[in-house]
Amino acid sequence: MRSLNISFTSNLRLIHIMLSKELFKVQRTYINRVETKKTKRPFVHKYEIGDLKTTDIYEFTEDLQKQRTKVTYKGTSSIEDEMNDLTTKSTYTTYNRKYPSFNGKPCEHIAFLKIHKAASSTAQNIFFRYGYTRKLTFVLPKVTKNGYPNVISTITSVKSKNIIPPPINKHYDILCCHVIYNRKAFEAIMPKDTAYIGIVREPSEHIRSIIQYFRPKEIYKRFNSTNPISHFFKNPGSSAKSIYSLVNNRMAFEYNFPRRLFYTKDSDGIKRYLRKLASEFHLVIVVEYFDESVVLMRRILNWSIKDILYVTQNESRKEKKTKLSLEDKRNHREWAILEYALYDFFYKRLWDQIKQEGDDFIEELAFFKSLRKEVTEFCRGPRTKNTNFEIPKSQWSDKFIVNNYDCQLLFKRELSFVMSIRREQYGF
Numbered sequence: 001m002r003s004l005n006i007s008f009t010s011n012l013r014l015i016h017i018m019l020s021k022e023l024f025k026v027q028r029t030y031i032n033r034v035e036t037k038k039t040k041r042p043f044v045h046k047y048e049i050g051d052l053k054t055t056d057i058y059e060f061t062e063d064l065q066k067q068r069t070k071v072t073y074k075g076t077s078s079i080e081d082e083m084n085d086l087t088t089k090s091t092y093t094t095y096n097r098k099y100p101s102f103n104g105k106p107c108e109h110i111a112f113l114k115i116h117k118a119a120s121s122t123a124q125n126i127f128f129r130y131g132y133t134r135k136l137t138f139v140l141p142k143v144t145k146n147g148y149p150n151v152i153s154t155i156t157s158v159k160s161k162n163i164i165p166p167p168i169n170k171h172y173d174i175l176c177c178h179v180i181y182n183r184k185a186f187e188a189i190m191p192k193d194t195a196y197i198g199i200v201r202e203p204s205e206h207i208r209s210i211i212q213y214f215r216p217k218e219i220y221k222r223f224n225s226t227n228p229i230s231h232f233f234k235n236p237g238s239s240a241k242s243i244y245s246l247v248n249n250r251m252a253f254e255y256n257f258p259r260r261l262f263y264t265k266d267s268d269g270i271k272r273y274l275r276k277l278a279s280e281f282h283l284v285i286v287v288e289y290f291d292e293s294v295v296l297m298r299r300i301l302n303w304s305i306k307d308i309l310y311v312t313q314n315e316s317r318k319e320k321k322t323k324l325s326l327e328d329k330r331n332h333r334e335w336a337i338l339e340y341a342l343y344d345f346f347y348k349r350l351w352d353q354i355k356q357e358g359d360d361f362i363e364e365l366a367f368f369k370s371l372r373k374e375v376t377e378f379c380r381g382p383r384t385k386n387t388n389f390e391i392p393k394s395q396w397s398d399k400f401i402v403n404n405y406d407c408q409l410l411f412k413r414e415l416s417f418v419m420s421i422r423r424e425q426y427g428f
């Protein structure tokens, strides 16, 4: 039996936190301060969004008797002055922990906004597994002649004409296929206590992934060069004019930003819409902090650690990915105003939410990262139908097993999953 057993005493905590790649960089600061001053220690969380380097400063106040640590956010400082004018000025609302009441039960009603090329299939697999193994009902597209069985719509929200009605005497539990967000339309079909989950990806990487996957003709034809993406960022021209274009603020389009904002880019209007989204989405996953996001999601939804295990889906080959320069990113930021406002906003909000979780969040994160690695190795490795990977009871979950079937579902691709769900739900 392979097993994981991580215990956390005050000192050991440092070692476990080091398991978290993102936080690894700050450990030296952390350890030094602990040695000199035990009650108050500044903690610097450094992160990079592409090449935009920023430093967040947190202060940890430790109550040694209660073995608890209070984390206070002291502000952000940009360490690249030249990028200052590019970063969105603070528009963030303070997030109040206001999760739906699930009466202490796991949340079974989810609306996940599946944003194209934003690790959304990886996240979707989590929701598919959760609902499929519990026989929950999914919102599925009406399959049209030219449509895809996994896409409800790429231009509009849920409507009675683009989704299959729920089976008799059932209601929808989970929505996680591609569709455009619209609060009213979502509310009309989903239960009242639905948790709304979104996802955002760093905009220049997001559009790069879109361009390299969909290979829009207008870009590849217009810039018949070795680096069409770089040329396109410098000179987007008419390709980025239509609001339906895949390369015009696509994440903002899928989040249903008001149309006029695509033209006016009015900053007050953008802020208002972001605040509206923040009041509607319980969590927006940040792709670059996927583990942090899903651990937080587990807490919000009252799910188990097993529920949030995942393997990366739809990854394109490294050598095929164009490496973007700082100049490329700056050029893109010039005109993709809505994308950066959206990303920066939810990036900041994710960390605001995490701050409210306290010190044990980091411990759970380290545990999860390590567990995920082990489970992925187990599932990739040789195993028989009866081989189980047993995970003993821990601070975050009861004892559980990962078996051959779990591995199959973890690696199951989107289309195959949608087909299985449809057969299960409707018999065809």
Ligand SMILES: Nc1ncnc2c1ncn2[C@@H]1O[C@H](COP(=O)(O)OS(=O)(=O)O)[C@@H](OP(=O)(O)O)[C@H]1O
Pocket: 115, 116, 117, 118, 119, 120, 121, 122, 209, 210, 213, 287, 288, 290, 312, 313, 314, 315, 316, 317, 321
């Ligand atoms: N966990 C995690 N972390 C970071 N990045 C991830 C993750 N999972 C998927 N990906 C990347 O997301 C891209 C695929 O996105 P989608 O699954 O949304 O694509 S699709 O719209 O469903 O076709 C694709 O990006 P590119 O490889 O850059 O094209 C994936 O590599």
